[in-house]
Amino acid sequence: MLIQILLIVSVVALLFLFLRHHGKSKTAAGVKIGFSVFMLFGVLAVLLPGEVTAVANFLGVGRGTDLLLYGMIVAFGFATINTFLRFKELELRYAKLVRAVAIQNSKAPNEEVKPTDTSVV
Numbered sequence: 001m002l003i004q005i006l007l008i009v010s011v012v013a014l015l016f017l018f019l020r021h022h023g024k025s026k027t028a029a030g031v032k033i034g035f036s037v038f039m040l041f042g043v044l045a046v047l048l049p050g051e052v053t054a055v056a057n058f059l060g061v062g063r064g065t066d067l068l069l070y071g072m073i074v075a076f077g078f079a080t081i082n083t084f085l086r087f088k089e090l091e092l093r094y095a096k097l098v099r100a101v102a103i104q105n106s107k108a109p110n111e112e113v114k115p116t117d118t119s120v121v
């Protein structure tokens with residue numbers, strides 16, 4: 001019973017933190033909905049483990065814990081790809097910013113440089 005309370009409080013806290021920072025990150029609404037549904041499924045799995053096993057059996061998986069593991073593998077893959085794509089986007093933005101700053105701070109080449117006389121007499 002205590003573990004169920006701790007797990008549910010943890011899931012609700014994660015969901016709250018994720019949804020609270022909506023103004024600071026440009027997370028798509030679909031990602032937020034998907035994360036919320038995933039967290040809701042986690043709460044249901046804690047409260048009704050027998051039902052998760054029934055869903056797993058319906059889907060052709062032996063145990064509910066295996067179904068949860070498979071779901072976590074998919075979620076981890078999604079999070080990894082999402083993070084990779086965000087880093088690539090930031091990398092491109094930084095490159096554009098560096099180019100713009102370099103162009104803005106560039107100096108015009110000096111006017112004609114006079115060669116020095118190095119002839120030997």
